[in-house]
Amino acid sequence: MKHIKEHIKPYIPLLIASIIFIAAQAYFNLMLPNVMSQLVNVGIQEYFQKISAATGERARVLIAEQKEYIYKTGFKMLLVAMGTSLCALAVQYFNARMGTGLSRDLRRSVFAKIESFSSAEFDQFSTASLITRSTNDVQQVQMMLSMGVRTLVFAPVMGIGGVVMAMKKAPSMAWINALSVLLVLGLISCVYSLALPKFKLIQELVDRLNLIARESLSGLMVVRAFSTQKYEEERFDKASNDYRKTNLFVNRVMSFMGPTMSLIQSLVPVAIVWIGAEKIARSQLLVGDMMAYIQYSGNIMAAFMMISGIFIMIPRAMVSVNRISEVLDTQDMVVEKEDAVVLPKGRCDVQFSGVNFAYPGGDGEVLSDITFTAKAGQVTAIIGSTGCGKTSLVNLIPRLYDVTGGSVKINGVDVRDMNMKNLRDLIGYVPQKSVLFSGTIRSNLMAANPGATEDDMEKACEIAQAKEFISAKTEGYDYPISQGGTNVSGGQRQRLTIARAIMKMSPIYIFDDSFSALDFTTDLKLRKALKQNLSDATIIIVGQRVASIMDADLILVMDEGRIVGQGTHKQLLESCEEYREIAYSQLSKEEV
Ligand code: CTP
Ligand code: MG
Secondary structure, three states: OHHHHHHHHHHHHHHHHHHHHHHHHHHHHHHHHHHHHHHHHHHHHHHHHHHHHOOHHHHHHHHHHHHHHHHHHHHHHHHHHHHHHHHHHHHHHHHHHHHHHHHHHHHHHHHHHHHHOOHHHHOOOOHHHHHHHHOHHHHHHHHHHHHHHHHHHHHHHHHHHHHHHHHHHOHHHHHHHHHHHHHHHHHHHHHHHHHHHHHHHHHHHHHHHHHHHHHHHHOHHHHHHOOOHHHHHHHHHHHHHHHHHHHHHHHHHHHHHHHHHHHHHHHHHHHHHHHHHHHHHOOOOOHHHHHHHHHHHHHHHHHHHHHHHHHHHHHHHHHHHHHHHHHHOOOOOOOOOOOOEOOOOOOOOEEEEEEEEEOOOOOOEEEEEEEEEEOOOOEEEEEEOOOOOHHHHHHOOOOOOOOOEEEEEEOOEEHHHEOHHHHHHOEEEEOOOOOOOOEEHHHHHHHHOOOOOHHHHHHHHHHOOOHHHHHHOOOHHHOEEOHHHOOOOHHHHHHHHHHHHHHOOOOEEEEEOOOOOOOHHHHHHHHHHHHHHOOOOEEEEEEOOHHHHOOOOEEEEEEOOEEEEEEOHHHHHHHOHHHHHHHHHHOOOOOO
């Protein structure tokens, strides 16, 4: 609730305006039956008695007077009705301004917060859940606020005002109202006790349905390849049917409420007329008062129904409020220091000393005691079996995660002391999973360095060995890239992400298994071009193929989160058992 309070602050004037007009609307609503009862009591009944008692000239004057009175009171009724509509209009306006503005701010905050997340925080939420939280959940809150404010002001004024006015008109009939309210409350509590527990279930079933639909749609190729359509269909059918059954149950229960409610609503006036008629006959009650009484008892019942409606909405919206708060309350693990250091874009040495690392919530360390220096102007390669911690290691350099022990330094400055933007500007990073954004080849490359020229872009593509396939496309650099970059091949995508990193002209490059989808010739050409063109840069290459890293200046051999050997290819062949094993399994005797 803390966040909602914070976000509502700028909208307090709108909220107050809204409350004032809601109250005014309720007041006008209460006035209308009162004016109508005057019209009937005085304008019709009283004048009728006077006129029938009078004769001649006096009667004619009375008739004219009656006419005038009826017109005057009728006009008053018209004004009151117009007042109601104008207030309703104003309420609608202020509520809409407040609700949509607030939800925009809330969405903005959630999105900004998500953008500030490091990988550590991303691991806590699924992408789908983050999307729902910043759209659907925000909408729920918006709805609760605009509906809630209206009901919580309007209903009590109508309810209490209705009771007071009704008591004024005919105190002896109050028991009819009490009875009708009891009946309504009884009905509502019966229906809700049946339906309310199902609401939470429905939300969960919607989640499940979405999950299955998304999974089988995004994995459509796999489903086809393995011919598991039947299985997927059954899974979807089951989720869909569970949802249908629960919804059906809730709707059946709820549909019971409508007719019963209208039965009560029509029986109450019957009771009032029945009992009121006798009182009128005994001159204990005026006709107009009875008519007003009928309307007030309708108001009272409506107020109770509105309040009960809110009771369904609040638990649902609270779920959303909590889900939003979870995002906003997440503590960023990777934060920038107040007096962060800015390094110039020169030669950069990357130094790991005694680094330990464990994933937040993961079981145990995935990196222990990592010590090495990747020097500027040199190629440092990391090799090791899958899951030994290579990606985890390179992720520590741009601070996608923070070390749990030891330090990572650039030119002697701890990355945790550096300005975050400066740090990331220094690094050209090609992640293991190539990701492109929808747009064109040009927009993807230029995003890395908006200040780059056309020549820079062509140069980067030349180094990344991407130029050839780009010029083969008729659109060239304007070739459209679909979402996630699915309309280029794996190897092409990899080369584009390499070109994107090179565009940054940064002093440090990290290639995480970035040559895996390239054929040997292209791999060789690419590495040669890197060496020639980025001769001053610190290049860190993660690889699985000995052939693509054997000419590196420094090779680190990793096993289960530790460095088990470092040196050049020659040195390692002599000194490192693990390296020898990998090398002999991949290369022929002559190549080694
Ligand atoms: N891991 C984890 N949480 C993550 C990512 C990885 O707990 N968010 C664990 C993995 O289970 C693995 C270890 O960290 O045991 C090292 O993972 P990683 O650094 O990704 O290994 P790589 O050496 O990069 O493996 P690969 O060659 O397959 O890329
Ligand atoms: Mg990896």
